[in-house]
Amino acid sequence: MNKSVRVRYAPSPTGYPHVGNIRTALFNWLFARHHGGSFIVRIEDTDVTRKVKGAVKGILDGLRWLGLDWDEGPEVGGKYGPYFQSQRLEIYSELAERLISQGDAYYCYCSPQRLKEMRAEQVKRKQPPGYDRLCRDLTQEERAQKETEGITPVIRFKAPLGGQTRFNDLIRGEVVFDNNTIDDFILLKSDGYPTYHLASVIDDHLMEISHVLRAEEWLSSTPRHLLLYRALGFEPPQFAHLPMLLGSDRSKLSKRHGAVSITEYREQGYLPEAMVNFLALLGWSLDDRTEILSREELIQSFSLERISRTAAIFNRDKLNWMNGVYIRNLTAVQFFEAVQPYLMMNIPAGEALISSENYVRDILPLIQERARTLAEVAELAQFFFIDQLDYESSLLVGKDMSHQSAIQALEAAQQRLSQLEAFDAGSLEGVLRPLAVELGLKTGQLFGTLRVAVTGRTAAPPLFQTMAVLGKERCLRRIEAALARL
RNA sequence: GCCCCCAUCGUCUAGAGGCCUAGGACACCGGCCUUUCAAGCCGGCAACAGCGAUUCGAAUUCGCUUGGGGGUACCA
Numbered sequence: 001m002n003k004s005v006r007v008r009y010a011p012s013p014t015g016y017p018h019v020g021n022i023r024t025a026l027f028n029w030l031f032a033r034h035h036g037g038s039f040i041v042r043i044e045d046t047d048v049t050r051k052v053k054g055a056v057k058g059i060l061d062g063l064r065w066l067g068l069d070w071d072e073g074p075e076v077g078g079k080y081g082p083y084f085q086s087q088r089l090e091i092y093s094e095l096a097e098r099l100i101s102q103g104d105a106y107y108c109y110c111s112p113q114r115l116k117e118m119r120a121e122q123v124k125r126k127q128p129p130g131y132d133r134l135c136r137d138l139t140q141e142e143r144a145q146k147e148t149e150g151i152t153p154v155i156r157f158k159a160p161l162g163g164q165t166r167f168n169d170l171i172r173g174e175v176v177f178d179n180n181t182i183d184d185f186i187l188l189k190s191d192g193y194p195t196y197h198l199a200s201v202i203d204d205h206l207m208e209i210s211h212v213l214r215a216e217e218w219l220s221s222t223p224r225h226l227l228l229y230r231a232l233g234f235e236p237p238q239f240a241h242l243p244m245l246l247g248s249d250r251s252k253l254s255k256r257h258g259a260v261s262i263t264e265y266r267e268q269g270y271l272p273e274a275m276v277n278f279l280a281l282l283g284w285s286l287d288d289r290t291e292i293l294s295r296e297e298l299i300q301s302f303s304l305e306r307i308s309r310t311a312a313i314f315n316r317d318k319l320n321w322m323n324g325v326y327i328r329n330l331t332a333v334q335f336f337e338a339v340q341p342y343l344m345m346n347i348p349a350g351e352a353l354i355s356s357e358n359y360v361r362d363i364l365p366l367i368q369e370r371a372r373t374l375a376e377v378a379e380l381a382q383f384f385f386i387d388q389l390d391y392e393s394s395l396l397v398g399k400d401m402s403h404q405s406a407i408q409a410l411e412a413a414q415q416r417l418s419q420l421e422a423f424d425a426g427s428l429e430g431v432l433r434p435l436a437v438e439l440g441l442k443t444g445q446l447f448g449t450l451r452v453a454v455t456g457r458t459a460a461p462p463l464f465q466t467m468a469v470l471g472k473e474r475c476l477r478r479i480e481a482a483l484a485r486l
Numbered sequence: 487g488c489c490c491c492c493a494u495c496g497u498c499u500a501g502a503g504g505c506c507u508a509g510g511a512c513a514c515c516g517g518c519c520u521u522u523c524a525a526g527c528c529g530g531c532a533a534c535a536g537c538g539a540u541u542c543g544a545a546u547u548c549g550c551u552u553g554g555g556g557g558u559a560c561c562a
Binding site (some may be wrong): 014046047049115116126188189197214215217278287289308309310311314316318321322422432442444445450452456462 | 525
């Protein structure tokens with residue numbers, strides 16, 4: 001199997017890349033890398049009406065972001081190009097003509113209107129909808145007549161009327177279809193573009209694709225493809241139909257399930273390595289316990305045998321957990337770099353404190369172990385960057401404390417802290433712990449009040465470290481502001 | 487409707503006849519640690535869709551039922 005493995009990711013540029021499509025790309029990529037084969041990207045832009053402008057760029061950026069490099073395809077070329085189907089139209093029409101001359105395909109002049117009505121009628125009569133093969137056996141004269149009427153025909157495949165088509169799916173085992181359930185499907189549309197069926201079969205053959213790993217939604221078109229391979233005299237590749245990715249309600253993943261585009265995950269601050277790890281585990285597993293696998297380990301251990309046959313639901317909670325694991329595993333430098341685009345995200349323009357790089361470097365360790373996404377970092381660190389803290393004043397008065405004792409605590413703290421020379425976590429603790437005792441407060445009460453005064457929240461990184469990073473002046477100013485509220 | 491695929495905790499999954507009173511992870515609930523929150527550690531909750539058959543023995547094999555998904559386009 002080695003050496004000859006050539007797989008492809010063949011998205012159609014009709015929108016932004018969906019996590020389901022990306023998962024398919026990932027499996028193909030892992031398979032190629034595991035076997036030392038080639039990973040090819042081919043753009044299936046054969047539907048002119050659904051084409052979306054920046055889609056190709058979005059797809060390629062998504063792959064790049066996840067580190068899924070391609071050996072042949074857009075931007076990198078390759079000897080089997082072009083890799084855009086819209087640039088290969090002559091190839092498809094030539095082969096479609098060949099099928100006609102062989103008697104395996106025919107021109108069909110039926111109008112979309114007639115097809116639509118016919119189907120409506122079939123559904124009404126509870127018949128399986130399908131083309132009635134009206135044009136399958138047109139005589140030369142009848143065809144000439146249609147041509148003079150100026151109708152541009154489509155080319156349809158002449159599906160066998162009997163027998164069966166079977167194949168061995170690498171994931172699902174043997175699958176059998178009766179040929180009489182296969183329609184005379186269209187190969188070439190009237191606008192001269194091929195349908196997916198024709199184009200993918202031709203290109204997979206011409207590009208010497210060895211394995212087609214695609215989502216399960218393609219399973220029922222596979223017999224048509226096999227019939228085409230046979231008619232064209234091509235040897236078919238091996239097929240493996242991957243389990244689908246479903247939304248939380250078990251229906252096909254779509255926009256109403258929240259984020260579905262890979263770009264959204266990038267924007268929300270998921271790390272590509274976490275995304276790769278998580279996606280790899282959707283439909284594939286190494287064993288009964290391994291959850292965290294590096295890219296190298298994935299490549300090493302990936303195999304078709306361990307792909308499941310069951311559709312999977314995209315579980316956001318688990319992704320969040322995993323992303324947190326990856327964030328915590330970052331070095332300080334890596335985290336600093338990763339967080340740059342997100343840091344000032346929800347801080348109103350003009351309100352941000354002028355902060356040095358060193359200040360940011362001091363803050364980050366306090367945030368790193370608490371964030372599950374990079375976007376969350378901005379939220380968790382916000383109070384470090386703005387002085388106008390917005391909080392409910394009553395939070396300053398902790399559990400079992402009186403208004404008066406809160407004031408007293410803040411004043412005492414203010415007084416002690418202003419006398420403090422070294423404003424590091426150790427010194428702060430050395431002063432504040434005894435102070436609690438002195439005031440007759442539990443440490444939790446004093447620290448709680450101070451925490452709210454200094455951060456504006458009841459949940460924050462450890463108090464002394466936080467105060468040390470904020471610095472003496474800023475802390476005193478915030479305590480002053482808190483007192484003014486009481 | 488018809489065709490195809492699938493079926494283990496809420497979710498992702500391990501399990502390829504006895505190792506299963508079904509394992510791991512996320513989530514959830516307790517506890518420990520602790521100045522709060524996280525993290526970490528310990529513990530708990532929670533599943534073999536149903537019915538038949540094969541077998542000494544079935545989550546694992548077979549059949550049926552049910553349920554879910556996909557396809558059924560001049561979309562991919």
